[in-house]
Amino acid sequence: MSETPPEPSESAKAGLPEDEVAALREAGRSWSLVPRARVQTGRDFVEPDLGVLERRGRAGEHYVRVVRPKNQGFKNVAPGWLEATARATAPTSDMGRFAKRIRGFILGQPLATAQQEGEKLTKVKALAVLSSDALSSVAYATEQILVVLVVAGSAATQYSLPIMGAIVFLLCAVVLSYRQTIKAYPAGGGSYIVAKDNLGPLFGLVAAAALMTDYVLTVAVSVSSGKDFVASSVPWVGQHGVLVCSGIIVLIVLGNLRGIRESGSIFAAPTYLFIFGIFVMLIVGFIRLATHTTLPVQTAPLGHAIEGVGILLILKAFASGCTALTGVEAISDGVPAFKPPGWHNARTTLTVMGLTLGTMFVGITLGAHLLGLHPYKSSNPPIIVQFATAAFGSNSAGLYFVTWTTAAILVLAANTSFSDFPRLFFFLARDDYAPHQFRRLGERLAFNNGIVVLAAMAVLLVWVFGARVDSLIPLYTIGVFLAFTMSQGGMVMRWLKRREPGWRRGLPLNAVGMSLTALVFIITAAAKFTSGAWVVLIIIPTFVTVFYAIHRHYQDVATHLTTEIPISPADLKPVCIVPIAELNGVAMQSLAMARAISDSVIAVHICDDEHHIERLRAKWEIWGNHVPLEIVESPYRSFIRPLLRYIDAIDKQHGDNTIIIVLPELVATRWWHALLHNQTALRLKAQLLFRPGTVVINVPYHLQRAPHVRRIRRRGDGGDDDIEAI
C-alpha cells in the first residue's frame, strides 16, 4: 500500500483551467510548513482504506500485511478509492429496515446510477409515449370551442367550422416548424434550451416559466377532463371531482417515483386503443350520418343566447380551441429517446402524430356540428361521449370503450408532464436558475423533487378551480403559445446566425410558425384576459424574476464565498472558549477537547449566584486550575447575550484568531428527555451560526447504564440550571 494514491490521468489534469491550477498550487504552498497528515504506518494510525495492518516477520524485517476485514460494506477499487456496496447504503435499525421494505414495495428497489441507460424507443412506442399529451387534447378541444360559442345561442355553433380550419392550419405550421427544431437539436430541443441558446437567457427563462405553467395546467386539465369522462358513467366520481382528481395525481406521482422504465411501457396500449376507438367512432358516426341512422343522444337544451356573435367571441372560441395544440412540442424534447437515427425517426413520428391529431380533431368537430351536439355541462356528458352514443348507442360496449380509453389517455397525458416538468427543472437547476435540489436523482433515478413539486402545484390548482375544465382552460393555452413563440423565435435566430444547409427552407417555416404562434399568444392573452389569463401574465414574469434571483445567489456563492478562517493550518490560531456550568465530567471532556486543539483555552462560567461561583472556584483550584477560568456574573440572569458579548470582546483582541466555541450536547435517548433540559445550547448554537468565522464544536454526552463505561458524578450542588448541562 503506497502512501500516495495512483496518479490521476493527465487528461484530467490538463482539463483544469490555468488560473485554478495556479490558485491550487498557491494554496498548497503554505501547507508545506506542516507535515502531511498521517495515514497508516503503524498500529496507532488509522487506515483510510479500512484495512488492518498486521506486522509480521521477525524484528528488523519490515514485513507488513494489510488484512481487510469482511463485511464493512465497502469494496476496494484502488488505493484511496472505495465503493459503497448496497450494504453500506442499507438502514441499520429495525425501524429503518421496515421503512425501507415498505418503500421498496411501493416504489421499487433503489437503482444504481450505472443502471440509468434506458431503452431507446421505437417509432411505434415513441408515438405512444410522447404523444399522449397532444392526442388527448382532442378530448376537450372541440368542447371548449362550443362552450364559448353557445353563449351566443345554438346558431353560433356553426362558427366552430372556420375556427377548426384555422386551428388545423396552425397545427400544420407548428408541426412543420418543430420538424426543423428536431433536426437542429438532436439532443433534445425543449423551448427553454432553444430560446436560451439563440435568444439569450431572458427569453429562455420566459419560455421556461411559460412551460412551467403549461405543465402544471396539463396535469390539472387532463385529470379534470378524465374525471368528466369517467363521471359520465360513474356519477359518484362527478360528485367528488376534486378528491378523485387529487387521488389520480397521487397515483401518477407514485408511478413516476418508481422511475422512468415502468412508466414508459404502460403508455403504448391505452394510446393506441384510444386512437383506434376514436377512429372507429368517427367512421361509424359518419356512416350513420350519411345514412341518417344516428342513434338518439339525450342532452339538456341550450340556454338562450346571452350575447350576439362578435369578433371577440370568435377569438375567444379560437383561443379555447387552441388547446388542441398543447403537447405538440413533446416529441422535439424527446429526440434522444428515439432509436438512431433519432432526429429522423422523431420527425417521422411528429408528422404521423400531427396527421392523427388533425384528423381526429377535424372529425370530432365536424361530427359534433353535424350531430348538433351540446357541450359538456353538469347534465351533459362530454362531446366525445355524446358522439359515441350517437355512433354506438347508449349503454353500448363501443361507448364504454371510447369513454374509458379517453379517460386513460388523459391520465397518461398528465403523466407526460411528470417527465417534462422535472426535466425542465433539471436543466434550470443545472444552469443555476432553479434550486439545485432539482438536480438530485432519486433512488429510482427519477427527479423526485420535480415530481413532488409539480404534483403539489397541480393539486392546488385542482382544489382552487374545483376540478372544472372550463375554469382552468383560460389559463392554459397562454403558456403553451408563449413557449412555442420563444422556441420558433430561437430557431429563426439560429437560421439567421448560422445559415446552415437548408436554412432557406427552414427559416420561412420557423418564421411563419413564430408569427402565427405569437399571434395566437396575443389573441389568447387578450381574449381571455379577464377570465383568468391575467393570472398567468403575472405568474410568468414573477417566476422569471425568481429564476434570476436564484441565479444571482448561486453566482454569488460561486464567486463571493468567503470565510474568516485561514485555509492553511499554519495560519490558524485557534482560541477556544468553553462555556461551563459546573466542573463535572461533561465540562472536563469539553475542556480536554479544547486543550487538545489549542494552547489558548478559556473556560467561561456565566452565573448570578455568588455561592455557586465560590464553590466552582474552589473546585477549580482542587482540580489543578489547568485552564484559566473566567467568571462572568450576569445580574439579569441572561446567559446567551453576555456570552456573545464576551466572545466579541475576546475576538476583538486579535483580529486574526479563530474563535472556537466548545459546546457539550446531550444526546437524548427518549424524545421527552429533550423537554427536560433547557434549550440554551440550541439557542446559543443558532446565534453562533450567524457569527461568521466562529467555529462551533459539539461534544456529545449521553445517558448510559452500561457498567463498562466511565461514570462521572455530574452535579456537586444544585448548580445554576440556566447554564446547566444544556
Place this chain on the structure above:
Amino acid sequence: MSETPPEPSESAKAGLPEDEVAALREAGRSWSLVPRARVQTGRDFVEPDLGVLERRGRAGEHYVRVVRPKNQGFKNVAPGWLEATARATAPTSDMGRFAKRIRGFILGQPLATAQQEGEKLTKVKALAVLSSDALSSVAYATEQILVVLVVAGSAATQYSLPIMGAIVFLLCAVVLSYRQTIKAYPAGGGSYIVAKDNLGPLFGLVAAAALMTDYVLTVAVSVSSGKDFVASSVPWVGQHGVLVCSGIIVLIVLGNLRGIRESGSIFAAPTYLFIFGIFVMLIVGFIRLATHTTLPVQTAPLGHAIEGVGILLILKAFASGCTALTGVEAISDGVPAFKPPGWHNARTTLTVMGLTLGTMFVGITLGAHLLGLHPYKSSNPPIIVQFATAAFGSNSAGLYFVTWTTAAILVLAANTSFSDFPRLFFFLARDDYAPHQFRRLGERLAFNNGIVVLAAMAVLLVWVFGARVDSLIPLYTIGVFLAFTMSQGGMVMRWLKRREPGWRRGLPLNAVGMSLTALVFIITAAAKFTSGAWVVLIIIPTFVTVFYAIHRHYQDVATHLTTEIPISPADLKPVCIVPIAELNGVAMQSLAMARAISDSVIAVHICDDEHHIERLRAKWEIWGNHVPLEIVESPYRSFIRPLLRYIDAIDKQHGDNTIIIVLPELVATRWWHALLHNQTALRLKAQLLFRPGTVVINVPYHLQRAPHVRRIRRRGDGGDDDIEAI
C-alpha cells in the same frame, strides 16, 4: 495581573464532600502532562479579563500595563471575574432593540437578581394579597349548594342551612389545623412541602398533583364566575363568555410577567371594597328582612322536582359547598412574606380571614334562604346579585358596587394561583420532579414558565367547559381536600415524630382536621364521581407518575452521565474525518481546521460520478496532496449512510480514538438562501448527534461582497450537488 485567580475562600472548599475532592484531584492529575492553557503573557495571547496588554519601557525591562478598553459591556470584579452590565445584556440589532422596547413597555424593564428582596407584607395588606382566593369563594359557594338542591324542588333548598353549618364547622377545623402548620413552617408550608417532609415523597407528590389541579381550576372557576357577575349587567359578556374569560386570563398573565412587586399592590383595594360591599349588603338585607321591606327580585321560576331529597343529593350539595374552603391554605404558603414575627402575624391573619369568610358565607346562605333566592341560570343572575337587588334595589349604585367588586375579587383570586402554581413548580423542579425550566426566573423575577403553563391549562379548561362554573365545580374541590388531607396528615406525623412543645394541643387539632378533610375528600370524590370527578382521579395519579419519571431521568443524568471522550487532553487521540465535495476554499478551510487539531486527518469524498472523481484527484495532486483523500463511490447516490458506515469502520480500527467530523456550514444571509442549498449537512448532523462519542465541528462560511475579505473560487466544474457545499 496574576496568573492565578485569588484563592477561593476556605469555607467554600471545606463545604465540598470528600469523595468529590478526591475525584477532582484524580481528574486533574493526568492534565499535568500537558502544560496549563495559556493566558495573557504577551501580545499574541488572549486576555480573558478583556484587558489589552501594552509593553512599555526599554528592552529588558518587562514593564507591562493592562489597558482596559471602555464600553465592552463588562465590569472587572476581580481577576478572572467579570460582571456583565446591562449593556452586555442588551440586544445589538435594531430589530432586537425595538422588540426589547415593546417588551419593556408591556412587561417592564428587566430586574437584576439583587433586586429580588421584595417588601414584606403588613397584616392588613397580607389579608388582601393572600386571602382573595379564599374570600372570593363565597361568590359561588352558596350558589353551588342551591344548584344541587333545586333538582329536588324548591322545598329542598331548606337543606342548605344544615349543609352551611357543616361547612362552617369544617372551616373552623381547617383554620385551627393550619394555625399549627404556620407555626411549624415559618419558611412557608405548602401542602407539598409538609407532606413530603413528614410522609415522604409519594404523599408530597400526591399533594402537589392535587394542588396543581386545584390551581388550574381556581383560575378557570374564578374567571368564569367573575364573568357571570359582569354578565348580569353587561349581557354581551355573557354571550361571549369563553372569549372574555380567555382575555382576562391573558391580562392576568401579562400582569404576572411584570413581576411580583406590582401584582402585590393592586390587590389591597378590591379585596377590602369587596368585604365592605358584602357586609353592607348583608346588614341592609337582614334589616330589610326583619322589617319586611325587601325589594322585589325577578327570577325565573324553578323547574319541577326531578328527584327526591336523598342522602346522595345532600352529600353532593355539601361537596359543592365545600368550594367555600378553597384558598384557605394560601396564608400558610405565604408566611415568609409577612413582616416579622412572620408566623405570629400569619396566624392572626388566618384567623381574621377565617372569621370574615365564615361570616360572609353564613350571611349569604342564610339570607338567600330567607329571601327564597334561586340559583344562577341563564336567566337568573348570581345569588349575590339577587341578594344585592333585594337589599339595594335593581339599578341601584349599591347593586353595581357589589357586582363589580365581586367580579374584581374573583379575578384577583385567579391571580393568586399565578403566584402559587409557579412557586409549587419551582419547588418540584428544585427537587427534580418537574422540568428544570420551572426554576428559571424571568426578566422581571417572575417564574415565567410556570405562569405560561398555568394560563395555557386554564384557558384550555375554560374552552372545554364553555366557561360554565357549575360544569367546572365537580372537578374542583377534590384536589383541594386531597391536598388539605396530605398537609394535615404531614402535621400529624410531625407531631408524633418530634413531640415538640405544644404537641398535645397541636396533634388533636391536626388529627381532627385531617380526618374531616379526608372524609370530605371521599364524599366529594364519591358524590361527584360520575359528574366529572373521575377526571381528576385519573389526572392526579398520572401526574404523580410523570413526576416520578422526570425524577428518575434527572437522577440518571446525575449519576449515569457518560461520555466516550476522555476527560484529559493527554488521553485524547483525535481522528478527523472531513467530508468534502470539491477542493475549494470551504474545503481547504475545513481541512486546515482538521489538520490544526490532529495529525490524523482523512478527507472523504462521496460521489457517483467517475469524471468528477478524476478531476478532484487531479486537483488534489496539484494542491500538494497534503491530506490523504479517500474516495467513496456511492452507486446508489446516497450520501449520508455510506459516510456513516465509513465513520463506523474507521472508528472500529482503534477503540480509543475520538472521531471528529468537520462539517462546513453555510451561513445564510437571506432566509430563502437556505432553500437553495440542500439540507444534507443538517441531516448528517442530526444523524451524527445520535452517534455517541462523535464530535462535530461546524466551520461556517458565508457570502460576503466586501472586497477586503479573501475571495475563493468555489466550483471548478458542476460538482456533484448532492454532497455539495451543503
